[in-house]
Amino acid sequence: MWKWIEEEELAPNERARERARRSSIDLACSFTWPTADREVLLEGMKWMLFFFRFDDQLEEGAVKGDPRAVGHAVEELVAILENRGRPGTSRLSQSMARTWRHTQNAHPAPWLDVFSRHYCELLRSYNDQSRYEYTPGTRELLGIAQWEDWREISFGMDWCYDYMEPALGTYLPDPVRRMPSMLRLRRAASLHMGMLNDVFSTPREAYQERAFNSLAILRRDLGCSPQEAVDEVVRILAHRVEQFHAARLDLERDLATMAVDPGDRTAAMALVDNIAMMVRGNHDWHYLVMRYQTDDVAAPTGAFRYPDDLQQPPPATY
Template identity: 30%
Template sequence: MPFRSAGCNPAMADTRDTVWHWAGENGLALSPAARSGMLRSRPELWASLALPVASREHLDLCCQWLFWVLLVDDEFDDGPAGRDPRTCGRVIARLVDVLDGAVPHSAMEYALEDLRERTGRGRSPVWTRQFRRDTASWLWTYYAESVERAAAGEPARADFTDHRRDSGAVRLFLDLQEVAAGTDLPESARGLPSYLALRNAVTDHAGLCNDICSLEKEAVLGYGHNTVLLLQRDRGYTLQEAVDEAGIQLSRTTERIRRAERDLAAEIAAAHIEGPVREALRGCARDYRGLVRGNVDYHARAERYTRPDLVRAERQDRLSPHFTA
């Protein structure tokens, strides 16, 4: 990994306490097994590694978003809602409606409303549109996967890379990095080819890293939307060969990030972008690099990925009824 670590945000321990208090205030009561799983997931660790110099307010906000994202992920990946397209589609539609301002009715919807209101304060319509698009696209991937399970029992899509870019929820956290940095890029900056290439490369790296590190956990759960498992299936690899190929792809993705960074510097000059917008774009590239390194370090430290042996024992008592009013 060529990107240097900046370590953890010093407010990590306080943020851990705050996120659990926030969950309780919003009615996100977890079963004992679900609580154990969330403790092993350590959302405060990921947020602190990805945002090592963020203010306490912004670190708390990012950590609360991740706590909520992990709950959604476990509900649909592990629970019955993810196996029933009708239920899944109904729940996702409700969450997207709340994202757009509808009145909430369940604990997860109330928590989303709180996050939406605090996150959107002072943000431009351009940023708000991008964040809404990235968040809704992530949510709808659960419906797509539930339909695939019902139809074929395993992923059948040829465009898995595009699906994975949405399903990891990474893009919404790239958007949140702008909030933490106090920047708000104009539409012209967001349309730079190198900016788009950089976001795609960072998202691909995070997805590949997660697929490699979560392989054992997802195999236990029978979850097939994993790059390694698809490589094994579609190319006739052994599992180790598939892991090795995914590792090669991860290294290539790192090079894509570095190339996009170089292209971004050239395009900033070519487009005569000056002042605050230029500094904001440079800051985005620096923050994205920090997220990539922080994500790698997180996967090496969080028991969600280092202790897959605990998943099977917890699976039956994992979920809580967060989507009921």
């Protein structure tokens, strides 16, 4: 992976390389697709690197705090996966376009439609985040239920679940992907992982005056202390695990009663097993990596970061 990062110049200076190292993207991918062969795993690592890089650029880079600039940068990347025109000039856009061409040639069209839709939904979730974070008065309108609907998308797990299919060697029929029990299972896993992430990322976000997370909403709505908010998150995480296991039992029953092809049934349950491993891996990854350390954001030199190379919008006219 690092050879490819260097060839693509995606981390062209030491501060960018340190940010990438602290994210341990290779470890995250090993937890996410543990059975993938080398070629498939490397392709997944590329998409994961893009995710981490644009996440850092949109949340900690030059466009931070400007919903209009975030929207412009997001659409630069969405246009690539929607095959609209030429990519932008940034290293990220150019590399994503090359990887997307490879992905399109490597996988069947029905799967590509699902993968690209979920990846674009992830990208566009940053528009909502920026609007709620920086438009005065909007954050106060967001309750925990609305936040969960947003977080299910914004933590970016749907495209990771999609990529489990080639990693496991079988593409699921779309009706199996869209089974209500499968969707409930995926949502429970995504919200578990996303809310756990909030616990670890909050200290770093506090240094940057960002507070768009479940802990801040719970503190506001419950009128509680930071520790009490964490305790409430732990309670919710346990409930998500219960929801996951209940949905898993429902899915097994649905696959049997709907007379799903035995091979597809086996593949669906293998994907569920992979999601369960990912939930455990997400927990371990957060404890092992330095991505959410605060030593850089607390220092006079500021955060380790990638170059601000995403396109900026033209000046607004009034």
